[in-house]
Amino acid sequence: MATTQRAAVDRPPTIHDIAALCGVAASTVSRALSTPDRVNIRTRQRIEAAAAQLNYIPNSQAKALSSGRTGAVGVLVPDITNPFYFDLIRGTQLQLKAAGYTQLLVDTEESDEVEASTMEQLRKSADGIVVAASRLTDEALLAAAAKMPMVTVNRDVHGVPAVLIDTPSATTQALDHLISLGHTRIAYMAGPLTSQSSTRRWTTLSEAAEERGVEVRLLGPFAPKTQSGAAAADAAVHSRVTACIAFNDLIAIGMLQRLRERGIRVPEDMSIVGCDDIFGADFCNPPLSTMASPIEQAGRVAVSMLLAQLNPLAGGGTRSRSVMPTHLKVRGSTGPAPARQDSLT
Amino acid sequence: MATTQRAAVDRPPTIHDIAALCGVAASTVSRALSTPDRVNIRTRQRIEAAAAQLNYIPNSQAKALSSGRTGAVGVLVPDITNPFYFDLIRGTQLQLKAAGYTQLLVDTEESDEVEASTMEQLRKSADGIVVAASRLTDEALLAAAAKMPMVTVNRDVHGVPAVLIDTPSATTQALDHLISLGHTRIAYMAGPLTSQSSTRRWTTLSEAAEERGVEVRLLGPFAPKTQSGAAAADAAVHSRVTACIAFNDLIAIGMLQRLRERGIRVPEDMSIVGCDDIFGADFCNPPLSTMASPIEQAGRVAVSMLLAQLNPLAGGGTRSRSVMPTHLKVRGSTGPAPARQDSLT
DNA sequence: GGCGAAATGACAATCGGTTGCCAATGTTTG
């Protein structure tokens, strides 16, 4: 069996090996494999058989170089260790694999410079990119989108296709939830200033608060890490609010830890609402009330939108904006407001 | 400013553009950029200036095709959503970026087939691979390692360079910890059968238990997910042990949740020890006693070993095996054994 | 001043495919 091998040493087989084996030109092999219709079916079958026999695997570099298409899609996230992105990444990976694409995952380290240089780098090694929670300015993003197909996640820039997670509406749900529990002094623990999600959420929240006649303070900004939760918790305590809506679960979980250290009970003394329903939100102490979304699905949708851009075949107009629903998930970190002990300062 | 641009349309600049701009041959440009010593310093500076002016970025595909080196390294993990791999991935990414390499991250979905086909795929698009917790057989791994530079993480196959995490020694620490708390009936909640880590850990554990004259039962196997924790918890309760050492934190955390549901107190009624000290281990309820290791460092070391293999320049002999230390981190999920209520069945 | 060695730059082949173009073949139709 094994000795049936041609003299083809150990080097991976190329289309030339197949061509030699079948007695046709290399270009015919190429066509047989990529444009099957343009080749006699018998020849094609011979070629396919030979390819299978040699265990042929096309060289993606060469393919990319000559055709211009790389068959790869870049996925940029600000921080791989942020659990929020796990499901997103998994979603993109699954959808890409299903379409025969390769995923190039890059952690941009929450840096706009790394993000920009990565995009430049990817310009020739990927057919398109999915950019989650970009730290770039609108202008920079728009310029980058002009150079290569792009879909953003959680970032709304006119002219750039995007998958948006509808946290604003869930934020309102969270606010109503807290109000119904008797809270009137509430804080929003903001995320990074460069995060559009955080800004949008705050806008929605302050408007909704005004309509409802309750006070919502803006505290922060805080880095989206559990470590920042300590500062956030202290700020919340200091500003004497009875409930907090955090930019994300990492901050919220960090707050839970800090409040526990300080002997402040959750939810008896302070209610906390997170956002994203990340891994850990269900088993922290107490379990975190949070705003949940179909993140993995967001990843899939982002990829679908990108691929539609890349292969604008049959389908009608390309959707340029997709909004994922979000809903409040009530767990143990929210409860009735404590009895009023002091007046507003 | 912007109009100073040459007629070079919008297409990314190539070495030919630089060559034309400088009035030299393309090959000279190539040499100037990759073998600076072999080119007149004045010419070189002119070329570098031109490259900077044109904002030249080498085409990695073309580079790979002609030189055979891709400048990329594949990193294969069984499950991206397993927090254990976060720090590992971050470690590899940092070290690779520092060395000017690109990371190709692939989730092999805990499947040996996906793993094998990914390796084949990567054979031409990466210079080497780091394989974490491989699901392949020793033979398959060895064969794959013969075809391309490889470093494994948490998998010891003779002839394949590896970074090993010394959980066995920490397992013994965990056992002593539990014994000192009065536990005599202990269970090991095993991971996947194909996981060598799990097997090694069990071997160490059962030997140590024998030496110490305590009983340690093998329960499982359980999938390394929190969802499996429920089954694991029930199995533990059924077998009437007072303490469990879980294959990893995911299972351990799942057990905590299930035990809480069933009204079994941790650590009063049952002690739980996890492994890996993943994100979440410090804020679950109760905080998990677990075995911690410098995972990010493991990632860096793996990459260093791989790069040493790729560029066997100055350095002496290539290290082929590196063991990362592990220690027990005692938190709230372990405590004194409950008073004996029944005899061994 | 002239010789040889070292330094340098240009040319061309090469990596492994894709693709435009043309020729050869086969088929249908007038």
Next chain:
DNA sequence: CAAACATTGGCAACCGATTGTCATTTCGCC
């Protein structure tokens, strides 16, 4: 039966870099 057409296969250029070879230049040295 021939002409027009459709189908198929092969040649060769090309993608953007690397690299071996060789001619030329430069420089040092006797």
